[in-house]
Amino acid sequence: MLTQLKEKVIYPEPKKQSVIIEVNDLNVYYKNNHAVKNVSIPIRERSITALIGPSGCGKSSFLRTINRMNDLIAGAKCQGEIMYDGINLLDKKIDVVALRKEIGMVFQKPNPFPKSIYENIAMPLKFSGIRGKTRINEIVEESLFQAALLEEVKDRLTQSALSLSGGQQQRLCIARALALKPKVLLLDEPTSAIDPVSSAKIEDLLLTLKKQVSLVIVTHNMQQAARIADQTAFFYEGEVVEYDDTPVMFTNPAFKRTEDYINGRFG
Amino acid sequence: MLTQLKEKVIYPEPKKQSVIIEVNDLNVYYKNNHAVKNVSIPIRERSITALIGPSGCGKSSFLRTINRMNDLIAGAKCQGEIMYDGINLLDKKIDVVALRKEIGMVFQKPNPFPKSIYENIAMPLKFSGIRGKTRINEIVEESLFQAALLEEVKDRLTQSALSLSGGQQQRLCIARALALKPKVLLLDEPTSAIDPVSSAKIEDLLLTLKKQVSLVIVTHNMQQAARIADQTAFFYEGEVVEYDDTPVMFTNPAFKRTEDYINGRFG
Amino acid sequence: MNSMKVNRISTFLIICCAVIMAGILAGLIGYILYQGVSNISLHFLTSDASAFLAGGGIKNQLWNSFYILLITMILTVPLGIAGGIYMAEYAKPNKLTGFMRSCLEVLSSLPSIVVGMFGLLVFVNFFHWEYSILSGALALTVFNLPVIVRVCEDALRSVPHDQRLSGLALGLTQWHTIKKVLLPAAFPGILTGLILSAGRVFGESAALLFTAGLSTPNLDFTNWNPLAPNSPLNLLRSAETLSVHIWAVNSDSIIPDAKQVASGAAAVLVICILLFNLFARCLGKLVERKMIGK
Amino acid sequence: MIVKNGEPYVDDTAINRRLIKKDLSYKTIFSKKREYRGKILVFISASFIMAATIAITLFLTFQGIRSFTVDRVNIISFLAGLNWNPTDVQHPSYGAFPFIFGSLSVTILAALVAAPIGIGSALFMTEIAKKWGQKFLQPIIEILVGIPSVVYGLIGMSVIIPFIRSQFGGLGFGLLAGAIVVGVMILPTVTSIAADALKSVPDDLRHASYALGATKWQTIYKVVIPAALPSLLTAIVLGMSRAFGEALAVQMVIGNAKDLPHSLIEPAATLTTIITLSMGHTTDGSVLNDVLWSLGLILLVMSYIFIILIRFLSRRGRLL
């Protein structure tokens, strides 16, 4: 049914921002489970792309494919093209370790390392080859500032990251990813496990960040998508039913199914 | 802040249906965590009461207290009054086994026993002392019918319940609970882990069921609450911010916080 | 009510089982300590065993037990942890891994006497290391390796999966993720497991019977040259450990105070095991607290 | 577009090479930054396990079949013969059946001792008193696992044997004493594995059952135990495999008589006790020595059988 509708989808012309990642005909399989089906959407530079859709529709799978985190899942198979900087990220020859520094990821559950706040940011820096105490200190401070966390933690950088509140931990995870100066940041439901106040803070943070980084965010909160995203893609059963600029999508969706979902008729 | 507002809450007069369970000043603690705070709401007979609110606000804790499932959690402590049929359900003298037959429960994740479909319903019947093969067969059939599952499974009653789809499993769980002829059925996010089609089926089912059973349903889907509930209670940080007839609540909430939540401004 | 009665009776029976269990431990420990502690004295711990006179001690046996334990742990810990890392992190679900897992299972369920016989065949006879600490420690390595691999694998697996993901998502290589993120997080579990396994090695006897022998040369505790035949450090000397001593004293010694020596030695052994246990618990908790609460 | 030699030419360097894998070379494999080094290291370590297992199996097999290939002991009369008399100058006989019987009896009797108490204790830990169970029984089990087998043997000698002697007469040494000692010895193993099995039954099922008004025992008996059954059996089999291989503790209490025992309180022998008892008296290459290795081979084969049994059980568990 959906595939029939598919032909009618006309993606809008690129707006102000140029495309940084171009996904073409992406398919993801877990053994026999076809989790992402022929998805082709662009990710725009310095903007927020939101992925919405009911549980199990393949949003996370899609996201994980972009920085090849799906490689870690035994039995996962990806086909198609994810063009970034002139190369296909699904290529065998890609150095995934280098890739993941450029395309960072933040997860649903805040997952800082059980180390000090400082070490949480400094350790990945050291491994990416950055040397020199002052240089590292600088970057730690800068990324904490970017993640709007510096004020809250600057006096206790040596304390365990686990002593932070959930919202702070999540911002620390964002800071940690930012320290590596990624071009793209993928966020999988980054606010769904934390309290409303922290959640609002992170939304603000993302709006600031998009001036420097391209953001892709999975969210189950339609209003959140409406508030912060520039573009929105609606996933349903592995397919992208609709992709459009957020205001268009939320006021005038092309498909009944999108409208139903946005208005909470299912999901 | 909320406690200040609290005084102004005027619960609406009972409508058509009389009260079957009256909760007075209920408090639930997990060790130091005060999860439910001074909650007093009525549960009306033969109607659907929806509990909504952001994650961690105490909806499940409240629900579990009603049929004393909280007894199973080490460190959980309940104080207050849950009046049902003239007795306080929190009383030490309550026979919880008998209680749970009268006040059934359905969980978020479908949890059928790893036995045949038939056994899933017959076993609890045997537990409750019902003997006689024909008698049991009768009840199994009746409750499968009530749960709108009979048509789909009548030819494969001896197959494993795990071979059913998620939605069917959930309806089986409802059937299983119905077989014991409960007066009240508590449902904790019964549709959030299953597909939209099954979810719609269950909503229909609940609307039919309420003619015989009083239903209390926790849901994170505001639209679902709006569609099926007669009364709605909005929980926030362990307190009931607002309790009212559903249409009133959704069109004209008394509190800003309720409005914000219903309109997806947080959570 | 019938089902209530059944419930009560069966609950009672289950509680009985737990009580029996606790009773066995209390009885065992109580009996051993009651019988043995009165035989433990400084003299008993610091004097040589006697072949036919009363009043011998267990100095050499105690030393041998600790020394063999040390050598065994030096051999097994790096190997076992590396093996555990492989099984938990690198092993892909393929035939080779399946085979390796089978080997692990076989190895961990081999009777220790079979391990001892293997040691006799290979280390003692084939390599001509004779009955020696080295042969014994190698046999115990075979015996202990699967335990440590298991401990390490379990500890790594119990580190939440998202720690792994976050490491990799930050552009760490898998090896660095393991080294810097997973191993530190698994450390308390590994440590506790290691110490508990050390307790098992410490008490093992059957595997040593045919590999470390039933005798100890006259040790000269002032001679620390590991090549001297009477040096406590010599790896190629035979060494009777404490638990082998208990068995030997009981089954074929001619000393008149065999019973006292055996129960004294058993008490020392059990006290050591209890200390290992206590130590493992405290250390594990301490490290964990340090990691989380710092 | 750049044209080179008349062909259109894509400048390779124009594409950012930073995301392309470096070629494998000696340097990249062993450099600190790459992960091959660590990977090779852990793989080699893991291979030791395979090497050790294969070595043990091969060495013991070769040594164990010598008595049949070199010394021409009849394998049937070895396995089924009732008479063990290797020192008889004229007619040495090597019937190992009494030892096989002894090992099996001790194993089964020990399982009869350990299984009910072990599973009962595991139920206590996971179903009846979770907090208590974790806090008290868990350490008890860990300590019991750590107590050396000779200590169990010693206690068997000084407590159980006099007790059996005073209750049933005879020497006290015998199958019963062996079974009790070994049963107590494997009790913690059975308990802890059974407890793990019960813990891995999802709480969902318990909640479903309680919410349907089942009593605790109904939940345990009809829901929890059936769901954990294969793993519970695994626990028992694992305990039995330990019992089968136990040597010194058994030797201290079983009496080491080489005839088939007629009752539980008569002395008997097991495969392990006869090995520990006789190995030292023999020289390499003698028939008796070879036959003892054959007994060792039986132990090895049995532990393989136990593993196959466990595999079978756990596969059944996965199907559920």
Add this chain to the structure above:
Amino acid sequence: GKSTDSTNTASTKSADTESKSGGDLSGKLTIGGSTALQPLAAAAAKEFMNLHPGVQIQVQGGGSGTGLSQAAKGNLDIGMSDYFADAEKDISAENLEDHKVAVVGMTAAVNPKTGVTNLSKDELKKVFTGKVHDWSEVGGKKGKITLVNRPDGSGTRATFDQFALDNATPAEGITQDSSNTVSKIISDTPGAIGYLALSYFNNHSVTKLSIDGVKATEDNVTSGKFPVWAYEHMYTKGKPNQLEQAFLKFMMSEEVQDKLVPAQGYISVAKMNVERNAEGKTTKK
């Protein structure tokens, strides 16, 4: 092999303080095997180490079979045995050099409560081959007969089988590794019977049995009246080295043969009026 704990009576500390009387000797000597000879060897070793503080000697048990097999393999410097190495067909006896250091008598040991002090050889055979089951059948108090055996490699067992039971194979009973344990079990168990070297009858917890009315005494053994006795051999692999030679010489010295040997319940070889060859044939000297 199997053995017991080491003898460490000469501590090296005393070696530092004591004047070095026979100071030229030093080294390590491991002796093991026959538990029948073990007490004597241990006592002699202790004295020898007092004389030569530089020497360390361990004396282990394990049984004669262990003594022979481990000496042949070189794991023991001196192997002790109750029987001739030639009698053990798996051991290449030509490599082993025999040194007869003593004679020891052996006899059946019974629990005193049986009330039996003498048995005819026939009765003894019946008891040990399981033909009779109750002590009352051989003139004792009523009570079940329980056999306590030594394992196959034991010289005590071999000697007892050969000379007391005329090569009848004893019925199975509980089997224990050392003479000391056997003695303990016999004294603990009513109705128990086993066999021990005379050196183990040093207290009255077990009854020393007479055979055919002949008491198991030193005189009866030396005169050849009491047939159950054995040479106590010390075997070395090939020619003894200097240290082994010195110890063996010490074993044959008056100090040991005249003092220790009788004190511990053994008989000096020189006192024997009969002798016996490897086949077990006894002849008058």
